[in-house]
Amino acid sequence: MSLTDVSGPPDSAPEPSTVEPPSGRPQRRSSPLAALLVRLHFYAGVLVAPFLVVAALTGLAYTVTPQLDRALHGDQLIVTTSGEQPRPLAEQITAARAAHPDGSLVAVSPGTADRTTAVVFALPELGDKQHTVYVDPYTGTVAGQLTTWFGSTPVTTWLDDLHRNLHLGAVGRHYSEIAASWLWVLALGGIILWWRRRATGRGRVRHLLVPDLSTGRGVRRTRGWHATLGVWLAVGLLVLSATGLTWSRFAGGNFSAGLTALDAARPTLSTSLTAAPVDGGGEHHHGGAPSPTAEPATFDRVLAVARDAGLDGPVEISPGEAGEAWVVAQTDNTWPVGWDRVAVDPDAGTVTARSDYADWPLLAKLSALGIQAHMGVLFGLVNQILLAALAIGLLCVIVWGYRMWWQRRPTRVDRRALVGAPPARGALRGLPWWALLPGVPLVAALGWALPWFGVTLLGFLAVDVALGLAARRRTGLTSVG
Known part of the structure; x- marks a missing residue:
């Protein structure tokens, strides 16, 4: 069962219990490149989906941080009655210093409209966090104090750490980088596969964007929901993947180095x-x-x-x-x-x-x-709603993907299995030289620019090749016996 040894799409040899009825049109012969893409999409989906589930759930929680800030820290952040003329900053800073005599003053954000003034102090024991005193700009009275992280409140900081690293520090950042490194591969690969399957004849756009509900129950209907929702979400998922990678640990470092080399940095x-x-x-x-x-x-x-x-x-x-x-x-x-x-x-x-x-x-x-769009602040509430819809939609796509895997399982008594078999092998051997010649350097370059993509891809190959060799050995022993 090797990624390097693919021969057909996942439907090329369905089990008797999952044979799909004829569609009334001749079956498209799968090319080696398409078959390889099917197998890559299958394995990446099965193995990377858990990382995407965690990223989607934690990202969904992060989308409501503005509302949580108002609910939990509204007394510090929001003034009850806004006046016409704010008090001088000197008076506000003096009040903040009286309430918090320790630490070094490092920044002041003057209050505007209904927002309080934030007076930020650095203390050695807080590390990269700060202590912020909030002052009513219209009365000069202290509204409260919070330990912040680059302006973020405790609840926002906690949810941000949960989404970025699961509160595991630098080690935890690997999970989110793996998710972002593969999300664009899964999204683009899924679109290509769905296009090949559906974009024939008249009404090709409708076939791509609307699931075929006339197929009844089973794997075909699940695939329709999985694929069409994926197409609708594709642009948003690609943006999330790209923006997530820009400040990831390793790919983000390469991105920053590239901006510097191109003289395109801030x-x-x-x-x-x-x-x-x-x-x-x-x-x-x-x-x-x-x-x-x-x-x-x-x-x-x-x-x-x-x-x-x-x-x-x-x-x-x-x-x-x-x-x-x-x-x-x-x-x-x-x-x-x-x-x-x-x-x-x-x-x-x-x-x-x-x-x-x-x-x-x-x-x-x-x-x-x-980055601001990824954080849900660029377009305000609309941005939050779009991010929440993307997260929920991605979770649905993943659930339907696993459901297809389960629906394709063999159910005959002598061939019963928990889940469906992976796509068949043999595609790489059939790839033309003109595809391999640019393809190998391109994948190597992607693996260098996105290290966690490269490492996990090599891991998929190594494990899958080992399983394939073990299967061949078992087959050989069975034939000899």
Whole structure:
């Protein structure tokens, strides 16, 4: 039962109890390439589907984090009554410091509309997390405190870790990378196989997008639901796969290296106050080196300069170290996004550098937008609903896939089995040279760029070849006996 030894599609030799009635048209002879794709789709579906189930369930839970934040942390995040004029940032920061005297001040996000002001402190014992004090911008009173992770509340952080790594740290990130590495393969492979099966004669689009309910019960009807729903979900699944890979552990590293090599990465913002810019400066994150002279009144002055420079909407102010400019960055992640940044000299009150989203390279723009869409914030509630529908749809596709496997099982007394047999072997030997010549380097390149795709593919091959050799040996012993 080897992936490298395929001879036909999964329906080429059905068991007597699962023979499908004739369709009234001649059966298409499967090409070696199609047969190989059938076998790959089968094995990847059976073995990778559990990873996809976990990713879909945890992703589905993550889609409701905005509502959970309001329900669980609304007292800290939302003001009950919004006024017309917010209090000075200096007054709000002083109140936050009084409520939380420990730690270094690393960022301030001024409250807008019904949102509180977030004053972020770094503490060594929190590692990459921070302690955020929330202040009512209209009264200057402290609304509460939370331990956050790059602005995320505890519940959002917990669900994010669950989806990314199952709370297992770096080791757990392998599961999500495996799921993302194979999702696009399964989606594209399924579309190709369904197209070959259904796209003949008139009404080909309808045949692809609508299941044939006239087939009665059994594997054919299940396949119809499995395939047509997969076609409807295909674009969304491909986007989830691509965006998930961009910040995965290994494939994401290769992606970032590729953007750098193509000079398509997100531009850096220099925070140097000298003539020579500091390489890589300006990439401020919570928990970075704070300024020892981050006086509360300076935040008001820096914010005013940034507003005059055109940075409207929600922003985050990150104080620099002594002798460096401060960074003010727009943080509006909903469409149309606001991601412009400026570096401000806190003493002179001037803009020393800026980086506008409009000037980003195209790949950097697409990557950033894709990540926000993957997180369900780019289009607000609509984005959440679409992600939830994708997750539920993917779960249905997987359930129907396993159901087909079970429906194709032999049921005769002398040939009874728990599940159906895998597709037959023999396709690789029949592939023409012109398919193998580019195909092998292409698969090798994909395996290098997506390491978990390459490793698991080799694992599938090794295990399947071993099972095939064992089966041949058993057959040989039986014939000799």
